[in-house]
Amino acid sequence: MTIATLASAPKAAGSTVIAEARPKILLVDDRWENLLATEKVLKSLQADIFKASSGNEALSLVLRHDFAIVLLDVQMPEMDGFETAVLMQEHESMAGVPIIFVTAISKEDKYASQAAAIGAVDYIFKPINPDILKSKVKVYLDLYVQREQILHLNATLSQSNEELERFAYICSHDMQEPVRMMNAFAGLLSETSEETLDEGGRRYLNFILDNARRMQKMISDILTFSRVGREDILLETVDCGAILDEILSEFEDAIQGSYAEIVYDPLPSVETSSTLIRVLFQNLIGNALKFQNGSRPPKITVAATPEGRFWRFSVRDNGIGIDESFRTRIFTIFQRLHRKEDYPGTGIGLSTCRKFIQLCGGEIDFTSAPGQGSTFYFTLPRKEGRSHEAV
Template sequence: MTDIKNYQNQVEEIARKFKGIFHSTFQFIGFLTPDGTLTEANDSAIQFAGLQPADVIGKKFWDCHWWRISEQTRAELKANIERAAKGEFVQYEVEILGANNTTTTILFNLKPLFNERNEVYSIIPEGRLIQEIVDTRKELISKNNELSRFTTIVSHDLKEPLRMVSQFMNKLEQKYAGSLDDKARQYIFYAVDGARRMSKLIDELLNYSRISEKDKTFERINSLNLLDDVKQSLKQIILEKNVLVEISELPEIIAIKTAIRILFTNLITNSIKYSKSDIAPIIKIACIDDINYWQFSVSDNGIGINKEHHEMIFQLFSRLHSRVEYEGTGIGLATCKKIVELHHGKIWVDSELDKGSTFFFTIKKNIDA
């Protein structure tokens, strides 16, 4: 009898502890029968709605105060309870009603509990307040939209006068060609070339600012086909520089197609730009399976990069050479880094001066498409 009494005391103590935890947690938690009847709700959920337990216990969950925000909300909940009753874990964001008909957003879960016969005998509904996160997300989207509009307007307002400079300088050279000396022609060339470089800088800055998850679609991509498209777009410079591009077998990836195209385009043009003057450029593109990632490599036989500069080359506006030696904006590799990070990967380089370079980057395999 003593053992039985001790056992009962232990059970009662465990029950008291469970009840204390159940009612003191900040999350909204309860228990449902498989048909959606609410059998228990913790104090946080009850007090949030300004209710008494008798107002909701024994009722169908979708008929309770929290869900009376709309018929669509109630119907969605009912359908999701049916899914949970079949053994499925359900999670989604939803707006619910609180006291005095105030509204807030929660991250809501329905977790089925199984008996020894693997049958669902109960469902745990659980909600966490995420209104601050939702508000911050909305504000961020608004700021991104505002930034996008701003960059587009600035791009147009900056490029228009540059176009005028180029056009009028060209007209000036054509109209007064006979009376211009070499010095004047040189000045005109500098003005037109400066306007062209500034226009290119604006375009690349605009592309850099637009690379984000907003309005981007992750999709399944055939890497080999995409690289064929990139090679075709670079056909002129590949022929001019007598470039050999060797591409190994490449996998299908889940990625943002336009961004990956920019990534490969920048890396290939970078290899061509920094090729040796006395040797035809050879560019090799390959990929290996690295468990949770695809690891791509773009190798060349170019001039190489000093080890002390391996990290700084991925910084915005970073340049290792003068514009006279190699033309560029210092944005290309920074754009590559931003694209790779958008795909939850990393980018780095293995290189030595006069020994070529190999750029590596990883792309996570399981990105939600």
């Protein structure tokens, strides 16, 4: 199918039902002439109008329809407007639905107070000014339509995000094997045949090896990113100091090679995900070691302090720093601030950290100045946690 055909193809059935559905108005009055008169005033509004001549009839309609607004007469036989409103609000579909009471009885404050206590948004008196009534109702209809559009958009975006992450997971998972084989055979070729290749051939072979390794790293990072939120996050008591020691041992060669100084006080045990702490320290320590200008040895300080209900962790470095203009990009997936030739990476690590830590109830941010280093900090709840289901 061509692009033009796709653009002109009809939308799938049901795809715009929520966005295009007309709002519904419920009029409740025991006098039929009042119902007809009010309907005539509101007829020009883009809404479907339902009429009920008693509280029981109104409750029956509430069970079958979702209404944007209810105009409810106060003085009715058998069940007055106040009783009807209370019973309406017991139904789930009526949560947050505005109710305007319409009455011809006394204008004493106690009736208006009773209406407000029930949750009415307005209390107007007969005879009704048609223009004022129409204006009031239109405001609530517009708010209803806007809210429904936002809910529909959020649902669509949520589905799109889920489909994209599922696609990323499947692609990255299925791509691992061919890239692994490409890397393995290129390495084997380098070991067995490098001496038979001329300078150009060796250079091309190194290109293959370098790009295969970069692709493996990118696939691994995408797979990690796509898994966050798709699988249950098991909260447990995590010794953050022990995990930091493990991460530092993994970076031992980089630390020794750059003469880096790592300083940290004893870190707390936190009720969180051990995988989260590992991902955070791997990325933050790795970035602190990587983003250096070479004029001085790296110095990295890791600390944690209690702040109310949270632990506030910080990783401070003396590296190249980050310009404030890049603040909105730093945690966005695939966004890189430097050329890969200068500072290798995939642009996925910090976005994974943010996504992961927000699922665990924390936040991550940074302060920085170009040439003076950066301090990344993240918070985690101190209170006892529970297992979070994937979203």
